[in-house]
Amino acid sequence: MADERRTxxxxxxxxxxxxxxxxxxxxxxxxxxxxxxxxxxxxxxPVAMPVAQLLTRxxxxxxxxxxxxxxxxxxxxxYWILTALVPSLRREVREALRSEITRIADNPTIxxxxxxxxxxxKEVLAL
Numbered sequence: 001m002a003d004e005r006r007t008x009x010x011x012x013x014x015x016x017x018x019x020x021x022x023x024x025x026x027x028x029x030x031x032x033x034x035x036x037x038x039x040x041x042x043x044x045x046p047v048a049m050p051v052a053q054l055l056t057r058x059x060x061x062x063x064x065x066x067x068x069x070x071x072x073x074x075x076x077x078x079y080w081i082l083t084a085l086v087p088s089l090r091r092e093v094r095e096a097l098r099s100e101i102t103r104i105a106d107n108p109t110i111x112x113x114x115x116x117x118x119x120x121x122k123e124v125l126a127l
Contacts, residue, residue, distance in 0.1 A: 027061070030061045033055075033058065033061065033062055033065050034065040034068075036051055036054070036055060037055070037062075037065055037066070037069060037081070039051040040052055040055075040077065040080050040081055040084060040085060041074070041076070041077045041080065042076075042080065043080050043083070043084055048080070048084070049084065052084040052085045052088075053088075055085055056085065056088040056089055058089070058093070059090060059092075059093065060092065060093060060096060062089070062093060063093060063096045063097060066081065066085075066086075066097055066100075067097065067100055069081055070097065070100040070101065070104065071100065073109075073111065075109070075111040075112050075114070075115040075117050076115050078104065078112065078115075078117045079115050079116065079117045079120055082101070082104075082117065082120040082121055082123075082124050083120060086101070086124050087123075087124055087127055094124070094127065098125070101121045101124055101125055102121075102125060104117055104118055104121040105118055105121035105122045105125055108121075
């Protein structure tokens with residue numbers, strides 16, 4: 001899958017994503033937030049960090065798709081979200097995610113423990 005994404009969005013496309021940075025928060029962008037978050041499934045993808053930086057400007061509109069990710073069974077995606085995005089989000093956004101992050105920190109699944117998502121969640125809660 002990573003190779004497919006690199007083919008579709010090669011590194012030079014990162015500049016195009018950065019040009020959209022000013023539109024984050026625009027209600028018209030809300031429908032594509034879940035698709036943008038998909039790029040954070042693997043931080044080794046060249047576009048992942050620029051997308052994470054772009055999404056740090058988002059407000060409460062990013063909470064529903066983030067809650068879906070944090071409730072999913074894709075532990076490594078949760079780890080990358082908690083590593084690259086959540087610490088840089090606005091305080092009110094982090095607070096809106098507190099219950100999901102607390103659940104991961106206090107009652108992790110076997111997979112969340114294996115991927116050390118619980119430890120990352122504890123770090124985020126300490127912010």
